Amino acid sequence: MQMDGGQGALVSVRSRCSPRSAAITKPNFDPLDKRVRCDTRKWLMSKLAPGAFGDKITVAGDPAAPLGIGGALDLARLSDQELDLLEQLAQARLAAIAAAVERTAHKSADSTD
Numbered sequence: 001m002q003m004d005g006g007q008g009a010l011v012s013v014r015s016r017c018s019p020r021s022a023a024i025t026k027p028n029f030d031p032l033d034k035r036v037r038c039d040t041r042k043w044l045m046s047k048l049a050p051g052a053f054g055d056k057i058t059v060a061g062d063p064a065a066p067l068g069i070g071g072a073l074d075l076a077r078l079s080d081q082e083l084d085l086l087e088q089l090a091q092a093r094l095a096a097i098a099a100a101v102e103r104t105a106h107k108s109a110d111s112t113d
Helices: 002-017 031-048 080-112
Strands: none
C-alpha cells in the first residue's frame, strides 16, 4: 500500500520532533519546521487514504429523536385563513424575487454603458 511509506515517514519525522531526540541538541533545530512537516504529512495522508487517516465526521441525531427531513405541509389540514396567509406569503416572495432579478438586470445594463 502506498500509505505504508507515508506512515514510516511520519513516524520518522515525529521521532525527530521528540524532545528526547538527539536532534534537539543541534543548534539549527527548528520545532516549527518539524511541526509543519508533520502536519503536512498528516494532511496528505488524510487526503490519500481518508478511510484510515481522515477525520471522522458523524452526523446523527438522538436515537429517541433521529434526524429526518420534515416540513411536508398537508394543505388539506389548513384552515381557509391559513391558506390565504400562505398564498399572500407566496405572492410576496415571488414579488421580492422578481424585484431582485430586475435590480440585477438594471445593474448589469448600467455597467455595460
